[in-house]
Amino acid sequence: THSRLFSYATPDGKTERVRALTVFLVNRRATVHRFYADVSYAFQARLELVCEAGFEPRRDLSSYRAQDWDLRVADLHYRDICEWAVGRNVAAGWDAADDLAGVVTRVWTDPLPSAEVERVAPNEDAELKGRVTFGMETLAQMAEADGVALGGALADLPALYGLWIEAERRKLAGLPDRRRETGESLIAEMESAKSRITNGIDILARDARARTAFRFMNLAVAMAARRRIAGATGDPTALPEPEWRPFQLAFVLLNLAGLVDRRHADRETADLLFFPTGGGKTEAYLGLAAFVIAHRRLSGSGVLGAGVAVIMRYTLRLLTLDQLARAAGVVCALELMRTDAKNIDEQGRRLLGDWPIEIGLWVGSDASPNKLGGKGKSDETTAVGRVRRYRNGRDKRAPAPLKACPWCGTAFTPSSFACMPNEHAPTNLEIRCANTACDFSRNRPLPILTVDEPIYRRLPAFLIATVDKFAALPWVGETGAFFGHVNRFDDGVGFYGAAEPGRGRPLFNDFSLDPPDLIIQDELHLIAGPLGTVAGLYEAAIDQLASRGAGENRVRPKIVASTATVRRAADQIEALFDRGKTSVFPPSGIDRTDSFFARTVPSSQNPARLYLGIAAQGRGPKLVFLRSLTTLVAAAQAAYDAHASGNGKDRNPADPYMTALCYFNALRELGGARRIVEDEVRDRAGRYGTQRRRVDPADKPFADRSIKEPMELTSRVSTDEVAKAKQRLEAVFGLGDETVAVALATNMISVGLDIARLGLMIVQGQPKTAAEYIQATSRVGRDHSRPGLVLAVLNLHKPRDRMHFEQFGQFHRTFYRAVEATSVTPWAARALDRALAAIVVAAARHIDGTLTPDAAVNELKNHVGTRAAVRDAIVARAPERMIAGGRAALTVLIDDILDAWIATADEQSAGGNAFAYAQRKSPHRLLHMPLEPEIGNLAAPHQRFIAGRSMRDVEPNVALKVKDPHGNTIANADDLV
Numbered sequence: 001t002h003s004r005l006f007s008y009a010t011p012d013g014k015t016e017r018v019r020a021l022t023v024f025l026v027n028r029r030a031t032v033h034r035f036y037a038d039v040s041y042a043f044q045a046r047l048e049l050v051c052e053a054g055f056e057p058r059r060d061l062s063s064y065r066a067q068d069w070d071l072r073v074a075d076l077h078y079r080d081i082c083e084w085a086v087g088r089n090v091a092a093g094w095d096a097a098d099d100l101a102g103v104v105t106r107v108w109t110d111p112l113p114s115a116e117v118e119r120v121a122p123n124e125d126a127e128l129k130g131r132v133t134f135g136m137e138t139l140a141q142m143a144e145a146d147g148v149a150l151g152g153a154l155a156d157l158p159a160l161y162g163l164w165i166e167a168e169r170r171k172l173a174g175l176p177d178r179r180r181e182t183g184e185s186l187i188a189e190m191e192s193a194k195s196r197i198t199n200g201i202d203i204l205a206r207d208a209r210a211r212t213a214f215r216f217m218n219l220a221v222a223m224a225a226r227r228r229i230a231g232a233t234g235d236p237t238a239l240p241e242p243e244w245r246p247f248q249l250a251f252v253l254l255n256l257a258g259l260v261d262r263r264h265a266d267r268e269t270a271d272l273l274f275f276p277t278g279g280g281k282t283e284a285y286l287g288l289a290a291f292v293i294a295h296r297r298l299s300g301s302g303v304l305g306a307g308v309a310v311i312m313r314y315t316l317r318l319l320t321l322d323q324l325a326r327a328a329g330v331v332c333a334l335e336l337m338r339t340d341a342k343n344i345d346e347q348g349r350r351l352l353g354d355w356p357i358e359i360g361l362w363v364g365s366d367a368s369p370n371k372l373g374g375k376g377k378s379d380e381t382t383a384v385g386r387v388r389r390y391r392n393g394r395d396k397r398a399p400a401p402l403k404a405c406p407w408c409g410t411a412f413t414p415s416s417f418a419c420m421p422n423e424h425a426p427t428n429l430e431i432r433c434a435n436t437a438c439d440f441s442r443n444r445p446l447p448i449l450t451v452d453e454p455i456y457r458r459l460p461a462f463l464i465a466t467v468d469k470f471a472a473l474p475w476v477g478e479t480g481a482f483f484g485h486v487n488r489f490d491d492g493v494g495f496y497g498a499a500e501p502g503r504g505r506p507l508f509n510d511f512s513l514d515p516p517d518l519i520i521q522d523e524l525h526l527i528a529g530p531l532g533t534v535a536g537l538y539e540a541a542i543d544q545l546a547s548r549g550a551g552e553n554r555v556r557p558k559i560v561a562s563t564a565t566v567r568r569a570a571d572q573i574e575a576l577f578d579r580g581k582t583s584v585f586p587p588s589g590i591d592r593t594d595s596f597f598a599r600t601v602p603s604s605q606n607p608a609r610l611y612l613g614i615a616a617q618g619r620g621p622k623l624v625f626l627r628s629l630t631t632l633v634a635a636a637q638a639a640y641d642a643h644a645s646g647n648g649k650d651r652n653p654a655d656p657y658m659t660a661l662c663y664f665n666a667l668r669e670l671g672g673a674r675r676i677v678e679d680e681v682r683d684r685a686g687r688y689g690t691q692r693r694r695v696d697p698a699d700k701p702f703a704d705r706s707i708k709e710p711m712e713l714t715s716r717v718s719t720d721e722v723a724k725a726k727q728r729l730e731a732v733f734g735l736g737d738e739t740v741a742v743a744l745a746t747n748m749i750s751v752g753l754d755i756a757r758l759g760l761m762i763v764q765g766q767p768k769t770a771a772e773y774i775q776a777t778s779r780v781g782r783d784h785s786r787p788g789l790v791l792a793v794l795n796l797h798k799p800r801d802r803m804h805f806e807q808f809g810q811f812h813r814t815f816y817r818a819v820e821a822t823s824v825t826p827w828a829a830r831a832l833d834r835a836l837a838a839i840v841v842a843a844a845r846h847i848d849g850t851l852t853p854d855a856a857v858n859e860l861k862n863h864v865g866t867r868a869a870v871r872d873a874i875v876a877r878a879p880e881r882m883i884a885g886g887r888a889a890l891t892v893l894i895d896d897i898l899d900a901w902i903a904t905a906d907e908q909s910a911g912g913n914a915f916a917y918a919q920r921k922s923p924h925r926l927l928h929m930p931l932e933p934e935i936g937n938l939a940a941p942h943q944r945f946i947a948g949r950s951m952r953d954v955e956p957n958v959a960l961k962v963k964d965p966h967g968n969t970i971a972n973a974d975d976l977v
Contacts, residue, residue, distance in 0.1 A: 047109045054103035055084050055094070064178055070567045072182045074817040077592035079179065081813055087806045089617060089796055113805070115812035116608035119601045119784055120276040122245040131156040134243040136222035143215035147205030150214075157250060158198045164596045165190045171590045189587035190596075193254060196266065200253030203260055210260045213295035216337060216352070217252075220290045221283065223336075224329035232409035232435070247275065247597035248284040251585055252291065255560065259292055259517060262555045270579035272524065272569050273562040274586075275598060277778035278754070281562045282323065285312075285520050286330050288560060292518045293334060293461045297352040300514070303489055306355040307513035308482045309461045311557075312520040313470075314752075315527065321401050321723055322752045323522065324361055324464050328406035328448055331359040331462050335447045336439060360449040360460035362469050367401045367719035368450040375424040383429040383451050387417050397720035400431060400450040403727055407446070410435035420445075427493060428454040456481055457494035459513070467527065467535050468950045470542060473842035474927060475918045475947065477854055480846035483545040484515040498849030515546040516557050523751045524561040524569065525771050527576060528822035534951040536576045536826030537835045541842040543578060544873045564778070565771035568821040575824040578877050592816075607787035609780070613808040615794040615801070624793050625662075625764055626676050626684075631702070632760065632791065633660055633681070633741060634688040638703035640733065651732070656759025656786040658733045661743045663763045663776050667714060670744050673764065674710060677742050682707040705741070713745035713753075722748075729755050750775040756783040763792045766804045770818035827882040832893065838947035840897050841927065843870045845917065854916045857926050858905045860898065867898050900941035901926065907939065 063071035084104045085092040091113035094104045133139055133153035142150040165187065172183045204211050226236035244252075251273055258266030275281050289310040297305040312327065314320040337343055338352035345351055361368055365381060373382025380389060389395035391414040399417045404410060413434045419426035430445035440446045449455045455463070456478035463482065473479050477499030486497040488504035495513065496504040507513075521527065527535055547556045559577050566572070570582040586597040593600035616624050639654035664670040689703035711725055731737035750772055761780045767773045781788020792808075794801040804811055811818060825831060845851050848866040851859050860867065871894045880886050908915040908924055916925050922934035927947045935943055962970050 046111070049107050051105055054105050055107060064176075068568070070821070072178070073186070073588055074814075076175075076179050076182045076186075076590065077588070078814050078817055081810075083807070083810045086810075089802065089806070091613060091805055091808045093809065110809075113613045113808035115611045115809045116603050117611065117812055117815055118603050118608040119606050120279065120598055121601050121606070121784075122247055122279055123597050123599050124245065128157075128160055128246055131160065132246070132249075134246065134249060135241045136218040136225075136244060137241050139244075140215045140218035140222070143204070143211045143218070147207075147211055150211065151201055151205035154201045154204070154249075154253070157246070157253075158194045158201070161190075161194050161197070161250075161596055165194065168590045183590050186588055186590065189584070190589075192583070193250075193585060193587055196254045196257065197250050200256035203256050204253075207260060209298050210256065210295065212351070213291050213298055216294035216334065217287055217290040219337060220294075220330050220333035221287050223333035224326075225283075227332075227407055227409070228326070228329055230409075232404070232411075244287075245280050245283075247586055248280055248287065250597060251284045252287045254585060255288055255558070256291075258558050259288070260295065262517070263553075267556065267558055268579060269581045269583050270559040270561065270573045270577055272566070272573065272582055272584045273560070274566065274569070274584050275562070275564060277564040277775065278782040279564075279598065281522075281564075282326055285522075285560055285562060286327055288518060289327070289462060289520065290330050290334060293331075293357060294352065296461075296514065296517060297338070297357070300353065301349060302508065303353065303355045304508060304511055304513070305353045306461070306495070307459050307484055307486070308463050308516050309514075310518045310520065311463045311465065311482070311516050312522065313465055313467050314522055315467050315531065316523075316748060316752055320361070320363060320464060320466055320752070321367070321719070322726070322754055324359070325402065325404075325406045327462060327464060328359050328402075328446070331357060331447055332407045332440065334461075356447055356458075357462075358447040358449055358458060358460040359462040359464065360455040360458075361401070362452065362455055362463055362465040363719075364466065364469065369399065369429070370452040372419065372426045372429065372451055372453050373423075374426055378423070384419050384423045384426060387419055387429070388423070390414050390417065397718060398723075399429060400448070401719045401723050402431070402448070402450075403723050405433040405435065405438060405440065405446065406448075407440055408433060408435050408438040410438060428458070452476075454494070457496075459486070459495050463516075467531065468952060470535075470538050471838070471947070471949050471951050473538070473541060473545075474838050474845060475949065477845065477852045477917070480545065480852055482516070483542075483846065484513040485545075485846060485849065485852075487512040498852035499854075501853060515548060519546075519557045519559055521559070521561040521576075522563075524563040524572065525566050525775075525822060526751065528572065528824055531952055532572070532576065532822065532824040533826050533828065533831045534835050536824050537831060537839050538842070538951065539576055539578070539826075540874050540877050541839040541846075543877070544843050544870075545846050565774050565816065565819045566822070567819045572822050572824050575826060601784070606784040609777070609788040609790065611777070611790045611792060611808075611812050613792045613794060613805050615796045615805045617796050621765065621793060621795045622672060622676060625673060625762070626680055628791055628793055629660060629662070629677070629742070629762060630681050630684045630688060632657075632762070633685050633705055633707065634692070634702035636660075636760065637705040638689060638701055641703055644734075652734065653786075655733050656757050656780075656783075657789065659729065659740050659743060659758060659760065661745065661749070661758055661761045661780060663749070663761060663767075664744065664746055665765050665767055667716070667746060669764060670712070670714065670746060674712070674744055677707070677710045677744070681742070707741050710742040710744050711740045713743060713748050715746070715748060726753070726755065729753075730757060732757065747772060747776065749779055753779045754782065755779070757786065758782070759786050759788050761788070761790045763790060765795060765798070766792070766801045769820050770815075771820060774815060774819070825882070827878050827890075829884050832890075834946075835948075835951075836893065837897050837945050838927075839874070840870060840894060841901070841917070841945065841947065843873065844898075854919045855914065857901075857915055857917050858909050860905065861902045871895065871898070897944060900944050904939070904942045904945070907942075 063075040066072055084094040085107040087109055091110040092107060093110040094107040142153055169187055172180045175183060204214055222242045225242040226239050229239055230236040255271055257264045273281050273284055293309045296309045299305060335357045338350060338357050343351045369381060369383040369386055371382045373384035378384045380386060383399060386395065386399040390399055402412065404412060410433055416432050416434055418430055420428055420430045429451045431448055432445050433441040435441060449458060449460050459481055480499065481495060481497045486495040487507055487510060488496040489507050490504040543556060547554055549555050559579055569584060573579055573582045586595045589595040614624060614628060636654060636657040640652055640658055643652050643654050664673060685705045685707050687704055692702050693700055713725055728738055728740050729743065731739045733739050758780045761777060763777065767776060777790045780790060794805045796802050844860065844866055847869065848863055850856060871891060874894060875887050875891050878887060878890055883890050904926060905915055914920060914924060918925055918927050922928060923938055926945050928935055928945065930946050930948050964970055
């Protein structure tokens with residue numbers, strides 16, 4: 001027996017402690033406890049305390065007097081949640097109290113705590129659906145007529161929202177003063193959102209161009225949705241009409257004013273779509289993107305509406321690949337409508353322009369080749385080399401990180417990829433569907449660009465990129481074309497800017513293309529810490545390049561962000577994007593369970609995600625993981641066998657639990673667990689059903705199971721393998737596909753793994769942040785008909801794990817309250833040391849066309865105005881209080897960098913030597929990568945121009961070659977690297 005301290009609050013407010021007796025089974029063969037012992041490894045006796053007068057809840061978590069806005073909102077939202085007891089080395093439970101007036105008379109220790117996190121779902125109330133038109137194709141049809149019918153179909157959306165706001169206002173009457181003040185501020189945000197939605201409807205009613213763009217948007221998203229749901233074998237026309245969820249349509253309407261009128265005040269407001277994981281955020285901002293592309297094409301005839309209209313940025317490969325496939329479907333629909341003979345004006349011109357509407361994937365070379373290659377340049381890093389190797393079977397990696405056609409769902413084959421017009425002098429890597437019935441086969445390639453060189457030339461309307469890729473701005477002159485700095489064109493080839501002087505013919509009336517109108521930052525909470533700090537500095541250059549005009553006439557891109565977990569979002573957005581106002585949509589309600597557009601669904605209506613906590617004193621976490629995983633995979637097999645149908649066609653309800661998704665906080669922990677899975681779990685699972693029986697009542701809860709090699713989803717896995725892994729995880733057991741029994745993953749899966757069939761997760765150790773825990777565990781149970789089960793294996797010897805175990809229920813009852821504030825400090829001294837020179841070069845090189853060519857690095861001394869413009873823009877953006885020495889010190893620092901640039905260029909060009917930004921050997925180039933050995937040989941001014949090709953890593957990689965004592969390679973030791 002072991003003694004545990006247990007604390008509770010007495011009616012007089014004093015805290016008392018008692019000793020809770022915990023009994024461990026010494027004889028693990030005891031039949032009555034056999035099943036439980038196999039799961040937890042230790043049976044703990046429950047100690048129950050009874051107090052007739054009732055216990056008092058712990059109130060120390062209240063934020064009633066907090067100054068932080070998010071804490072005040074949390075205090076309002078969780079005003080009905082109390083903590084009645086906390087365990088010591090064990091969790092605690094108590095009788096449920098319905099409200100603050102409830103009396104709890106019993107508390108007890110809970111060795112296997114559980115908690116339900118109820119599903120937050122979009123509001124699809126019958127009255128709302130009955131009075132507002134949400135059908136995409138119906139809305140598109142109404143938009144073809146005048147604006148009266150369309151306005152009438154949407155008018156009840158803000159009206160019903162207004163009625164709900166009035167009901168929320170009445171809730172303020174019974175609140176304490178400070179909470180009432182918080183509620184009044186929330187009401188003001190609701191009123192602002194309602195007003196903006198109403199304004200968007202008015203724009204559609206009176207603006208014919210906006211109405212036409214709205215029609216194209218609805219048709220494009222509807223066509224893509226039909227194709228995605230139908231898949232490779234279904235009939236898209238047989239599906240019901242796709243519909244917007246109310247919050248999606250409202251978010252589109254809310255943003256119309258700032259997108260249609262570039263000088264509207266809403267243009268400077270950053271809109272944050274804050275909605276739980278799996279709620280449908282992607283469709284909302286894809287609708288915005290389709291609207292922006294269509295409106296831009298309608299505003300510029302011929303090729304003048306071309307150029308990059310939308311930039312969507314991500315931080316993780318998995319997320320980028322997932323969103324590429326979904327966004328590509330919308331772009332395919334727009335391109336089909338562009339070439340449709342029905343979409344022409346009175347003069348016979350195409351409404352959506354003469355240049356193809358395309359989507360570009362601008363990422364690192366591991367995901368897609370950055371160069372086309374050609375005659376004499378066909379190594380495996382080029383598109384030509386990768387196509388050849390993939391076609392002849394020497395390389396399993398596809399030339400592009402797509403496994404199936406985003407339009408019809410047919411899997412790609414080696415013949416789907418081709419460098420055109422030929423492999424000796426290619427201008428593009430084209431992708432064609434293998435399905436001849438698909439619209440994008442034979443002579444019509446998919447409108448997808450995956451190689452950097454054609455992306456710079458063709459300027460896709462929709463650019464998907466990783467945040468890191470923008471570190472290329474100072475290095476690559478062609479990147480300036482993304483921001484509209486092009487004024488020449490060549491039919492069938494693309495556009496040219498200042499980086500390629502003399503090529504192509506001038507655009508009509510010497511026009512240049514417009515800069516991007518919309519920048520979407522998905523998963524905003526990931527742009528934090530060191531990455532967010534450096535990215536915030538690069539935003540100073542990006543914002544300057546994408547802006548036009550000056551002073552009050554300055555026009556900047558619209559910023560839209562999305563996330564499911566965030567705190568202090570306004571501070572983060574201001575530090576990153578220099579937007580003084582942030583609008584969160586949907587605004588929070590007075591109660592956390594209802595914001596009109598999103599509502600918490602009770603577990604009695606839809607099953608909630610169930611969380612279980614397990615920990616064992618004196619036992620290592622690897623042993624607990626082994627026992628837990630073995631039990632779960634064997635139990636899943638038994639459930640699967642029990643529900644197997646004879647025809648093999650019906651979906652087995654146990655299928656979501658046949659794949660155990662295991663989350664680890666570090667590669668080191670994952671590597672050790674992989675050995676456990678490959679050896680001990682595989683061995684024990686194969687005989688577990690035979691050896692483990694429940695005696696009383698008699699039962700056989702487990703089945704023998706054969707476990708194949710575990711799948712790994714980590715940074716060590718290539719992008720091509722990640723795409724294959726997603727396909728395997730989506731495969732249903734029993735249908736002949738290569739399925740996955742155990743998947744081992746790090747935080748790569750915390751965003752972007754949107755697979756509805758996954759239902760089982762083991763979390764090894766509490767993740768470093770609550771946001772990470774929420775995001776990662778939300779990967780399972782995304783479909784409410786397949787509820788998720790999460791087992792948190794916690795280590796009592798780690799203080800943080802122990803705290804979560806002791807307060808397991810309370811933590812999950814106040815899930816989103818625990819999200820930490822993110823830190824972004826782009827103007828910190830060390831950040832300026834690392835990246836200021838890079839953004840100065842990026843801004844100067846691209847805002848002045850005479851400085852853009854690689855060999856024009858010497859010209860800065862002749863452009864005093866450019867020098868002043870770059871300096872003033874960066875200094876004006878920097879907050880005075882955030883810089884050591886203030887803006888004056890930053891001004892001096894930038895001037896020193898510009899002087900060092902001129903001095904270095906003069907020194908290196910002396911005697912007629914060629915000097916460039918990047919395309920020369922050191923020291924005859926201005927920029928150098930961090931840790932390059934040549935840096936030590938450079939003059940002091942030259943050493944200031946260190947610019948990474950990534951915003952994260954500066955440490956060199958170290959490869960470990962694991963060998964035995966005799967120098968021989970150890971088989972399967974790659975996961976140790």
